[in-house]
Amino acid sequence: MIGPISFAAPAILAGLALLPALYFLLRATPPAPRRQEFPPLRLLRDIMPTERTPVRMPWWLLLLRLLGAALVIIGFAGPQIVPPRLLAGAGPVLLAxxxxxxxxxxFTARIAAARHLVDQVAGQRGIVLLATAGNAAGQPPRASGVLGRIGALDALGALHAEPWPADRAAAASAVAAARRRIAGLTGVYLADGLGAPGLRRFLAALDPARIIAGSPDTIRLLQSPKLSADGALIARLAVVPQQNEVTQPVLAEASSGAALARIVVRIAPGAASGAARFDLPAALASQVTSLALPGAAGPGGVMLLDGATRQIVVGLVSGGTANPEQKLLGSLYYVRRALPPGSVVRTGRIGPLVASGISALILADVPLNPADRSTLDRFIAGGGVVIRFAGPLTAPQPDTLTPDHLLDGVRMLGGALASGKPERIAAFERGGPLAGLTPPRAATVSRQILADPATLDPATVWARLSDGTPIVLGVRRGRGVLVSVLTTANTAWSNWPIAADFPALIGRLVRLGTGAAPKSGLLRPLRVLNGIGTLGVPGAGARPLAVADFAHTTVAPAHPPGLWGDAQGSIALNIGGHVPPLAAAALPAGVPVTGLDALPRARRFGPPILAAALALLLADLLISLLLRGALRWRAALVLLALLGGGHRARAATPVPAGALAPMLAYVRTGDPAIDRISRSGLGAIADLVNQETAAHLGAPRGVTPGVSPINLYPLLYWPITGATPAPDAKACHALDAFMAGGGLLVIDTDGGGSDAAGSGAGFDPGADAALHRATACLAIPPLVALTAQDTLAHTFFLARSFPGRFDGAPVFIAAKGARDADGVSPVVIGSNDWAGAWAVDASGMPVRALLPDTPGQREHAAWFGVNLVMYALTGTYKSDQVQIPAILRRLGQ
Structure with a gap:
């Protein structure tokens, strides 16, 4: 090191010692020629020569070559200006x-800063590393021994973020132990910038000479979501209060990791939290298993959902012919009002309700036929909950779909003909699914159906009357639950439905299906989040957790965030709600604080010096050619100008995209999320076409009709949503010209209104009106539904259905008389969200979940996408396949 200048490879500078030898080598001249007299040449002795050849190399050329050689040596030595050292002193550095x-x-920037610090100080001082969070084995923070540069870098490479807060109390003890072991330690703290309990004690023990802190403004923490009164999921986000507005996208994800929806949470300046709601159809809302922040690493950006935060879809069926919703008297009047807030309620017959995807079914005095019993058996085995209330229709002859055998008839506990008095509800069975509920004090039962005491299994009894008679029976079958409440759902036999605790009973029962949270006993970790926010197996340090302590548990190595429970159900333990509120750390005054991205870096001059050496060598080459007469001065100046310029030759008129290679295009909507799905979906189809066919497509392009040229693209994809405005006159003219010129316009909506066909019904209520608004100015030909016999259905793959993200909606193409001269339809219109099914992320995984996600749905959607492209490129070249049966019959004749 020479003052602030050092060299990355100083040994290379030894090559400068060879410059004197190079000097004499360049100055060396060939040996003098032997002299031989030739008399006739004496006549030429007095003629003056016009050119003289120098005996030695010109001094300036010699200097030029020596300078070039010196620059090469210095450049490879890696000269750099080293910034002032971050730390003073000579003892080992304790890096926390x-x-x-x-x-x-x-965390990547944090490790990079630590590596930079190690590189700067490890040559003269040892490094002691201390990670402030305990590990998955349950071991508290411990300081390492004194490490050299290689050992410290290896230890940093093995370090990773943990899914729980730093344990600064234990870290303070580790610092004290390290100072007792190793004398002269200088502390350095790489802080996350977040305040936490024990931080002051830890800083006092470490006594840092410098703090390198991350910005708390980048920390995001998803809080436990809520359900609105209409069942919408409300995402909540916490941040450290900031001066500017914070905007953060949040994704709702299915169990496969596919994104079902995206919203943006906006947090006002100075506020610590914000919220936004997901408006999803019930069929999609029931598939949401987690919320996530796109691009955010760590468990703070993931919120796992359990039964308490998932929308419940409940089916209600009543026996008899009376109005089940009659005020105060109807068999379902009180049950409907006792359902948890946000529940989606459906009524109808048993078969259609089960097929619609409900999670729980409540039957109010409903006799069952064999077909219904078979349907309900399959529903329960698959994870559904069936809750049966008794009544006069089912009492005379109870069927076999009960948790235990029931006796015929009705037990009378009150009234003129009764021998006793109404009985109160006693305490719920300990250890049962209803344990913890408060028994209604004023509720009494005057009539009930009796369980057969001769065959009664005590495990099926979940609640009893004060005289010990069972009133609620339940059993788990397969993955679901069957419950029998042995009295009515209205006030005919009991006043329980009007008790204040009745909603708690119904809420507990409808959440007993697959994934329901246990209500008593010990919870064990099933799958836990790691430091990057993905689910994995629990570590050795994880310990069981009592249900009663769950709400007040702080995440730690013993209780990591994740899914806890047993084989019957689970509950989510998240970072949000189980760590202290977010606040910026109060760092000690007088200690220098540096940001992770503000560490002084060395300024390296090796590359520019090597570039200068290369320029000198090129100049030497040109000068040598000039001196030998192999190059004219004018040509040399032109060559120097070309070498010095960095401009490339460009065509006077740029070639439009799509003119040299075919590519697909999509209409820009102005919504980045929709445009991203269109681009990704068309890109995936282009890749599949390139892989499966002889065509070679370029990357898809976004266009604006009327502004961008669109006539060079064979296929134009136009996604329509409820917010799509009507196109202007220029755009309409451009789209009409595109269709008239042989292009294929594919118009696709993101589902439709509640009365639309297919599984996308209700997903985008304004899509139908937007489709009519967007196409009103276009010359759309008469349309017919696409069938498996049309050429489009077999241009490459043989397709019998045409699904996208949704399925079941018809696809329309031009009628035969309205197609072009080759019989090709200029337009295809659907509402299955094809791009949503095609789109994949950078790793090749689908970005949107399918509905209803039948086997092969995504594959058939991709097949249809390839068929669309081949139809746009080749037209009806495969239409003869339709006539093959007739041709074969003629050949047979």
Whole structure:
């Protein structure tokens, strides 16, 4: 090191010692020729020569070559200006690094800063590393021994973020133990910037000479969501209060990781939290298993959902012919009002209700035929909940779909003909699914159906009357639950339905299906989040957790975030709600604080010096050619100008995209999320076409009809949503010209209104009106439904259905008389969200879930996408296949 200048490879500078030898080598001249007299040449002795050849190399050329050689040597030696050292002193450095959940988002930058510090100080001083979060084995933070540069870098490479907060109390003890072991330690703290309990004690023990802190403004924490009164999922996000508005996208994801919906949470300046709601159809809302922040690393950006935060779809069926919703008297009047807030309620017959995807079914005095019993047996085995209330229709002859055998007839506990008095509800069975509920004090039962005491299994009794008679029976069958409440759902036999605790009973029962949270006993970790926010197996340090302590548990190595429960159900333990509120750390005054991205870096001059050396060598080459007469001065100046310029030759008029290679296009909507899906979906189809066919498509392009040229693209995909405006006159003219010129316009909506066909019904209520609004100015030909006999159905793959993200909606093409001269339809219109099914992320995984996600749905959607492209490129070249049966019959004749 020479002052602030050092060299990355100083040994290479030894090559400068060879410059004197190079000097004499360049100055060396060939040996003098032997002199031989030739008399006739004496006549030429007095003629003056016009050119003289120098005996030695010109001094300036010699200097030029020596300078070039010196620059090459110095450039490879790696000269650099080293910034002032971050730390003074000579003892080992104790480097404490926060690696809790709050450090996960910038953990790569954190490790890079630690490596930079190690590179700067490890040559003269040892390194002692301390990670402030305990590990998955349950071990508290412990300081390492004194490490050299290689050992410290290896230890940093093995360090990773943990899915729980840093344990600064244990880290303070580890610092004290390290100072007792190793004298002269200088502390350095790589902080996450977040305040936490024990931070002041930890800083006092570490006594840092410098703090390198991440910005708390980048920390995001998803809080436990809520359900609105109409059943919508409300996402909540917490941040450290900031001066500017915070906008953060949030994704609702299915169990496969596919994104079902995306919203943006906006947090006002100075606020600590914000919220936004997901408006999803019930069929999609029931598939949401987690919320996630796109691009956010760590468990703070993931919110796992359990039964308490999932929308419940409940079916209600009543026996008899009376109005079940009659005020105060109807068999379903009180049950409907006792359902949890946000529940989606459906009524009808048993078969259609089960087929619609409900999670629980409540039957109010409904006799069952064999077909219904078979349907309900399959529903329960698959994870559904069936709750049966008794009544006068089912009492005379109870069927076999009960948790235990029931006796015929009705037990009378009150009234003129009764021998006793109405009985109160006693305490619920300990250890049962209803344990923890408060028995209604004023509720009494005057009539009930009796369980057969001769065959009664005590395990099926979930609640009893004060005289010990069972009143609620339940049993788990397969993955579901069957419950029998042995009295009516209205006030005919009991006043329980009007008790204040009746909604708690109904809420507990309808959540007993697959994934329902256990209500008593010990919870065990099933799958836990790691430091990057993905689910995995629990570590050795995880310990069982009592249900009663769950709400007040702080995430830690013993209780990591994830899904807890047993084989019957699970409950989500998340970072949000189980860590202290977010606040910026109060760092000690007088200690220098540096940001992760503000560490001083060395300025390296090797590359520009090598570039200068290369320029000198090129100049030497040109000068040598000039001196030998192999190059004219004018040509040399032109060559120098070309070498010095960095401009490339460009065509006077740029070639439009799509003119040199075929590519697909999509209409820009102005919504980045929709445009991203269109681009990704068409890109995936282009890749499949390139792989499966002889065509070679370029990357898809976004266009604006009327502004961008669209006549060069064979296929134009136009996604329509409820917010799509009517196109202007220029756009309409451009789209009409595109169809008239042989292009294929594919118009696709993201589902439709509640009365639309297919599984996308209700997903985008304004899509139908937007489709009519967007196409009103276009010359759309008469349309017919696409069938498996049309050429489009077999241009490459043999397709019998044409699904996308949704399925079941018809696809329309031009009628035969309205197609072009080759019989090709200029337009295809559907409402299955094809791009949503095609789109994949960078790793090749689908980005949107399918509905209803039948086997092969995504594959058939891709087949139809390839058929669309081949139809746009080749027209009806495969239409003869339709006539093959007739041709074969003629040949047979």
């Amino acid at each position: 690094i926060d690696n809790g959940w709050a450090a996960a988002a910038d």
